[in-house]
Amino acid sequence: MRRSVLGVVAFVLIAAMGSAFAQAPITVKVGLEASGTFSWVAYAMKRYGLDKKYGIDLQSVKYATKQASRLALREGTVDIVVDDFIGVVQDRNAGIPVQAVYPYSKATGGVVVRADSPIKTIADLKGKTIAAANLGDKSLLILRALTTTKYGFDPMTDGKVLSAAPPLMTQLLASGKIDAAIPYWHFVARMVGSGDYRDIMNVTDMLSQLGLRTDLPILVVVAREGANPKGVTQFLAALKQTEKQMEADSMSGVWQGILDQKLYSLPDPSLFPAVRKRWEAGLPTTWNQQVIDGLVTLVDQLVKVAGPNVVGVSKLPADAFTTKYAPNG
Numbered sequence: 093m094r095r096s097v098l099g100v101v102a103f104v105l106i107a108a109m110g111s112a113f114a115q116a117p118i119t120v121k122v123g124l125e126a127s128g129t130f131s132w133v134a135y136a137m138k139r140y141g142l143d144k145k146y147g148i149d150l151q152s153v154k155y156a157t158k159q160a161s162r163l164a165l166r167e168g169t170v171d172i173v174v175d176d177f178i179g180v181v182q183d184r185n186a187g188i189p190v191q192a193v194y195p196y197s198k199a200t201g202g203v204v205v206r207a208d209s210p211i212k213t214i215a216d217l218k219g220k221t222i223a224a225a226n227l228g229d230k231s232l233l234i235l236r237a238l239t240t241t242k243y244g245f246d247p248m249t250d251g252k253v254l255s256a257a258p259p260l261m262t263q264l265l266a267s268g269k270i271d272a273a274i275p276y277w278h279f280v281a282r283m284v285g286s287g288d289y290r291d292i293m294n295v296t297d298m299l300s301q302l303g304l305r306t307d308l309p310i311l312v313v314v315a316r317e318g319a320n321p322k323g324v325t326q327f328l329a330a331l332k333q334t335e336k337q338m339e340a341d342s343m344s345g346v347w348q349g350i351l352d353q354k355l356y357s358l359p360d361p362s363l364f365p366a367v368r369k370r371w372e373a374g375l376p377t378t379w380n381q382q383v384i385d386g387l388v389t390l391v392d393q394l395v396k397v398a399g400p401n402v403v404g405v406s407k408l409p410a411d412a413f414t415t416k417y418a419p420n421g
Contacts, residue, residue: 115147117143117144117147117148117149118147118148118149118320118322118323118326119148119149119151119320119323120148120149120150120151120171120172120319120320120323120324120326120327121151121152121153121169121170121171121172122134122150122151122152122153122170122171122172122173122327123153123154123155123161123164123165123169123170123172123173124152124153124154124155124173125154125155125156125161126154126156127355127356127357128174129197129278129356129371130173130174130196131152131154131355132338132350132355132356133331133334133335133338134150134152135346135349135350135353135355136334136337136338136341136346136349136350137150137330137331137334138150139346139349140333140334140337140346142330142333142334142337143330145330145333146326146327146329146330146333147326148323148326148327148330150327150330153169153170158175158179161173161175162183162186162188165183165188165190165314165316166187166188168316168318170316171315171316171319171320171323171324172313172314172315172316172319172324172327173313173314174196174311174312174313174314175192175311175312175314176230176310176311176312177192177308177309177310177311177312177387177408178230178391178403178404178405178408179314179404180192180312180314180412180413181404181405181408181409181412182404182405183314184409184412185405188316189316189317189318190314190315190316190317191314191315191317191411191412191413191414192312192313192314192412192413192414193312193313193314193315193324193328193413193414193416193417193418194312194313194328194331194376194379194417194418195309195311195312195313195376195378195379195383196309196311196312196313196376197309197310197311197371197374197375197376198296198306198307198308198309198310198373198374198375198376199230199231199234199277199294199295199296199299199308199310199374200277200280200294200295200296200370200371200373200374201231201274201275201276201277201280201294201295202231202274202277202280202291202292202293202294202295203217203222203235203272203273203274203291203292203293204261204265204272204273204274204275204280204283204284204289204290204291204292205265205271205272205273205289205290205291205292206265206266206268206288206289206290207287207288207289207290209271209272209290211271211272211292212292213292213293214235214238214239214243214292214293214298215243216292217239217247217251217271217272218239218243218245218247218250218251219250219251220247220251220252220271220272221251221252221253221254221269221270221271221272222247222251222252222253222254222270222271222272222273222274223253223254223255223256223260223261223264223265223270223272223273223274224253224254224255224256224273224274225255225256225257225258225274225275225276226255227248227253227255227402228398228402228403228404229274230295230310231274231295232247232253232274233394233397233398233402233403234295234298234299234302234390234394235247235274235295235298236248236394236397236398237298237302237393237394237396237397238298238301238302240397241302241393242301242302246397248398254270256270256273258273258275258276258279261273261275261279262275262279262283262289265289266288272292277370277371277374278356278367278370278371280294280370281363281366281367281369281370281371282358282360282363282366282367284366285363285365285366285367286360286363295310299390302393304386304389304390304393305382305383305386307376307377307378307383308383308386308387308390309376309379309383309387312413313328313331315417321417324417325417325418325419328417328418328419329419332419335375339372339375343364343365343368347364347368351364379415379418380415381415384410384413384415385410387408387413388407388408388410390408391403391405391407391408392407392408395407
């Protein structure tokens, strides 16, 4: 009888140990840009405890440049980063085994002018001077595709396009040295939120006029192919839930924490609600083969307008993207 009881106890202990091992969290290492919104989500995920809920041990590694993140992916220092949808193809062309596994953000940028500018529509940009972050900026390329196919002009040849950092764009607009600007989305939010500027068209509307899907992600979640597949799936499920809770959170909650933790530099904190609103507008809703096909079509159009050297790739191979890790529901 005693042996029977001891056997049962031993069985229970072994089963409990097996269960504990089975439920051990999976380490997922994410690479973050110091000022990028991916750092917001990683912070919120831990603050909400969603990393633990979804069975992952989230470890963050900050990097200063894209080259540093590429090296980290190549060496396996990180498993997941956020990059633009063309960057993942460039990484693969460079021999880095990665795939885009989920959408991170839709296009929420746009063309900004001074509030008192006579420019009202995209057609009014012909012959004008426009500033963008660089000549390969996705928003600028999409604008060029639109004006070339629908409005009969290319800003590069029927006007002037120059490169400028967003803070400089504001100064150039204010002084009248440029007519319009295409800043990064959060600068658009800040500029429009100040009341001194307005956007004449956002990139989503440009995609619509081009006959493309408006839910195409400009930024995607990129995973190293050697990463634990279950860990990637559970991270994406946690990411999806984190974004939902961030939408529902008050400005005094996780959003204030983002400012307190200096995850975003904002000289005027009163503009943060405008930044948050535009971030929420960029949250993706769909990830399937049709979305991937839409990105392939978009790149085909951009290459026709600007050429592969400016776009960064000659085409977008569909196998650089996968839906197999996408969470259900």
